[in-house]
Amino acid sequence: MKHNLTEMKHDYQNIPIPPELKTRVKQSVAQAKKDSACAADAFPQNRHKATHISKIRRFAFCGIGSAAAAVLTIAVLANSSANIAHAMEEIPVLGTIARVVTFREYQHKENQMQADIKIPEVQVENKEGKVLADATEDMNDAIQKYTKQIIAAYEADVKAAGGEGMQDLTLDYDIVTDNDKLFSLCFQQNIVMASSSLSQKIYHIDKTSGKMITLQDLFLDKTDYQTAISENIKTQMKQQMAEDETKVYWLDSDVPEWDFQHISEDVNFYINESGRLTIVFDECQVAPGYMGIVTFEIPTDVVQDIVKDGYLK
């Protein structure tokens, strides 16, 4: 008997261990830590029902069912005259003040479907405290359009599910930048179904000029900012993957069509506290879903020659 058990133990211990197992365990650990950290904004009962096995297996294939939400960056510029704008660049005093004055909330709960959407209202004022109606309206229209779209999609899901569905949608916002030059409002959308899908959308108010802009407005005309930034991101991806084996980006991967090539014109961005351009990618855009929302801080010297004055440090 003892002999047989020893043999069995020997056989047992000879079960070969796949070489990639360790990396995959590390990935799970990283994912679990991330999920625990943001558990407060999620609904645990839904998450626990999620079949992590299939979720984990599909990391590499990135959420077949998860909606890759559209990403758009709209910048609202609060001042109207180019002359004034130019003059202000030299004066380190706030020309306009943009702030969130109030917000409305869309809440819905029916069986296992629930949504909680916060819709902020922004007010843009000049330094005398007068409300700049156009700028305020532009910004709020953009926010309305974006949130309406999300609510419509959610309501369509509720209807389609006919009371059977499980979904938890939250949309919250955060002011990510508020410096002399820019006021940026970041929306974070989280859809939890079987797995969760996180996406962000950032609106900017330029405090020293007066039109809606995208990332390219930070740069001088006809300069190839996209390539400069994209190449830097690729370098950062490679470096991070070399340093930490749990990090994975789609770059030189087995499936070339998923590989990160180029940032789009409407890529999400913000200016971080150090005054550096930070590019934001939604879940699954450039990396497997477990990496979450990924951001890359672009060293200013990479775009030094092509960036307009005053935005970056």
Place this chain on the structure above:
Amino acid sequence: MNLPTTQELVEQELLSNYASMYRLAYTYVKNESDAMDIVQESAYLAIKHAATVKHVDYIRTWIFRIVINTALSALRRNSFEVAAEKIAEQGQNDQYTDFDMMEALNVLNDKERTVIILRYFEDCRLQDIADAMKENLNTVKSILYRSLKKLRIELTEGEICHET
């Protein structure tokens, strides 16, 4: 302060025991890709629920318990019934495993198998096994006794077949 410490301990245990977790899972699902999924799933759950660990000494057996539960619920799901086809699809070669051991374990029910593996293959203490399985010590002992008895029959039959 207590919570992150436990989580770190769980992480350490996961990294030093993933091979054992894999073997344990393998005895249930009997193929590489499903066993890896179960280990990943278990690692995820262990970190997620690290805060519920009451005694840090039991983390290792607690992790094995998670593996077992995960493996069992995986087996209940239909997708695992076609496990053999999955391997073929992924173009992996079958790796050699001595199926005497696997077949022998098959005569045991889930509880019996757990006790045998933890006691003899992973060298867990009976008391730890009892804690991990939420059974009392005497129950575990009787499961162990019953399992050994069953195994002896199976192994003996196997040997007879080979010899004749």
